[in-house]
Amino acid sequence: MTTTQQEIRPSAAAKPVRWAGDAVAAMREGARVRLDYSAQSLWRVDRFIAELRREQPPYAAVQAVLRGFGAYAGEVIVRQTGAEWWATGGDHWVRTPDGRLWDPIDEARRCFSGDGSLRLLCRDATDDGAFPH
Numbered sequence: 001m002t003t004t005q006q007e008i009r010p011s012a013a014a015k016p017v018r019w020a021g022d023a024v025a026a027m028r029e030g031a032r033v034r035l036d037y038s039a040q041s042l043w044r045v046d047r048f049i050a051e052l053r054r055e056q057p058p059y060a061a062v063q064a065v066l067r068g069f070g071a072y073a074g075e076v077i078v079r080q081t082g083a084e085w086w087a088t089g090g091d092h093w094v095r096t097p098d099g100r101l102w103d104p105i106d107e108a109r110r111c112f113s114g115d116g117s118l119r120l121l122c123r124d125a126t127d128d129g130a131f132p133h
Contacts, residue, residue: 023068
């Protein structure tokens with residue numbers, strides 16, 4: 001019997017993986033932007049969030065979109081480093097193999113407020129120079 005990556009992932013990953021997949025689909029269908037879970041794709045996500053911010057929508061209108069982008073960035077970290085999703089009380093974090101905890105969903109919110117970057121968060125989380133500066 002073959003086991004897919006999804007089947008062996010911890011249950012904490014279920015919601016963020018779904019949120020990330022929804023963000024990828026929405027960007028492909030709505031904005032015609034392809035997100036491939038690469039470090040470079042986070043440039044596009046940061047730019048898209050900056051464009052959203054300039055339009056000044058109410059936070060409630062973009063909350064789910066930001067959650068999806070944060071989950072997407074978390075999945076980039078997971079795939080680059082072998083990290084795992086952790087969940088407590090409805091909050092989701094990524095724990096990298098070195099034991100550090102990262103909150104990419106909150107970072108997406110910070111990015112929307114003009115004070116964050118998913119690309120830089122992921123660069124810091126991988127800390128191996130794989131991300132362009």
